[in-house]
Amino acid sequence: MEERKLHVDAGAGYDILIAPGLLDGAGKHIKAALPKAKRLFVVTDSNVSPLYGARLVASLEIESFEVHTHVIPAGETSKSAENLVALWEWMTAHGITRTDGVVALGGGVTGDLAGFAASTVLRGVDLVQIPTTLLSQVDSSVGGKTAIDLGTGKNLAGTFFQPKLVLMDPETLRTLPPPVFMAGMAEVIKYGCIWDADFFDFLAQRPTRDKLMADIGRILYTCCDIKRRVVNEDEHDTGLRMILNFGHTLGHAYELAGDYEKWSHGEAVAAGMVTAARLGAELGVTEPDVPERIAEVLAPLGLPTHIDCDFAHIEKAVGIDKKSAGDSVTLILLEKIGCVRPLKLPKEDVLELMAKTAGR
Numbered sequence: 001m002e003e004r005k006l007h008v009d010a011g012a013g014y015d016i017l018i019a020p021g022l023l024d025g026a027g028k029h030i031k032a033a034l035p036k037a038k039r040l041f042v043v044t045d046s047n048v049s050p051l052y053g054a055r056l057v058a059s060l061e062i063e064s065f066e067v068h069t070h071v072i073p074a075g076e077t078s079k080s081a082e083n084l085v086a087l088w089e090w091m092t093a094h095g096i097t098r099t100d101g102v103v104a105l106g107g108g109v110t111g112d113l114a115g116f117a118a119s120t121v122l123r124g125v126d127l128v129q130i131p132t133t134l135l136s137q138v139d140s141s142v143g144g145k146t147a148i149d150l151g152t153g154k155n156l157a158g159t160f161f162q163p164k165l166v167l168m169d170p171e172t173l174r175t176l177p178p179p180v181f182m183a184g185m186a187e188v189i190k191y192g193c194i195w196d197a198d199f200f201d202f203l204a205q206r207p208t209r210d211k212l213m214a215d216i217g218r219i220l221y222t223c224c225d226i227k228r229r230v231v232n233e234d235e236h237d238t239g240l241r242m243i244l245n246f247g248h249t250l251g252h253a254y255e256l257a258g259d260y261e262k263w264s265h266g267e268a269v270a271a272g273m274v275t276a277a278r279l280g281a282e283l284g285v286t287e288p289d290v291p292e293r294i295a296e297v298l299a300p301l302g303l304p305t306h307i308d309c310d311f312a313h314i315e316k317a318v319g320i321d322k323k324s325a326g327d328s329v330t331l332i333l334l335e336k337i338g339c340v341r342p343l344k345l346p347k348e349d350v351l352e353l354m355a356k357t358a359g360r
């Protein structure tokens with residue numbers, strides 16, 4: 001598989017490199033992207049560290065970086081204010097300067113937390129993202145959103161802070177547990193739904209992990225290409241970027257219904273996309289066969305196409321949704337596969353429709 005490269009214009013501009021084995025060459029790419037850095041602060045988690053930590057550190061030390069590593073416990077609860085403060089104190093205790101850098105090695109939790117720390121320590125130092133899960137490779141590592149969770153909800157404090165470089169080694173996906181790989185596939189399929197009908201058909205023809213991994217370079221490239229186009233146009237999430245939330249409002253309701261334990265984010269988004277398509281069909285916006293077509297791509301991968309939830313969960317999800325402003329909500333609907341259509345509606349109408357289409 002050849003090396004693939006994309007350039008994001010947002011921030012100071014940065015490259016996304018995709019290639020198997022890239023982890024072992026990370027040092028030279030980081031040296032080129034952060035020429036003044038002497039110290040690198042690697043943040044990783046307790047699952048990823050034993051798998052890939054030593055290889056990354058070795059490739060950084062070959063380039064004569066002074067490397068410090070901090071391992072957070074794997075899991076969403078690590079995206080906390082407490083861990084953010086711990087990272088600030090660890091970096092400053094080890095003499096971080098404005099020209100040094102932070103390297104996030106892991107999934108979305110690690111990237112979001114380390115990104116937030118990098119964007120704020122000493123008022124901002126350079127950040128490199130090395131995502132190792134499918135979800136973080138196709139979504140959270142690109143576009144500069146950083147966050148921690150608060151007692152009042154997920155991702156409620158954070159910054160927009162673009163990295164200086166994103167390195168993706170598809171080989172790291174081989175060690176993902178099957179449900180974690182498939183949860184990432186929900187976001188992959190989302191890109192086909194909102195942007196690229198040919199890509200959707202390409203995915204439909206690859207209903208197993210082995211078949212998907214055989215074409216993973218193209219899959220990662222296509223998703224990151226779509227994401228970078230959206231982010232280039234709307235870095236700060238005030239317009240076009242909302243289309244990336246297709247399936248997410250109902251997805252949030254399903255995550256809430258399962259107490260964030262029964263259903264992963266990807267699983268909830270999978271069912272959320274099918275219900276959003278049904279909702280669009282009900283409104284006459286979406287072609288009637290679209291819900292079934294999406295379900296037919298999700299189901300062979302073991303992703304849910306329907307999740308029961310109470311109206312109270314829908315109400316809460318619509319209330320906390322970032323696309324809801326005042327008395328209206330912007331629904332992210334499809335006209336057909338590959339063609340997205342945001343539709344602003346009064347909140348009451350949306351709730352009534354969702355209760356009819358998605359409630360129990």
Ligand code: GLY
Nearest residue numbers: 139143145241244
């Ligand atoms: N994950 C959605 C976004 O980056 O805007």
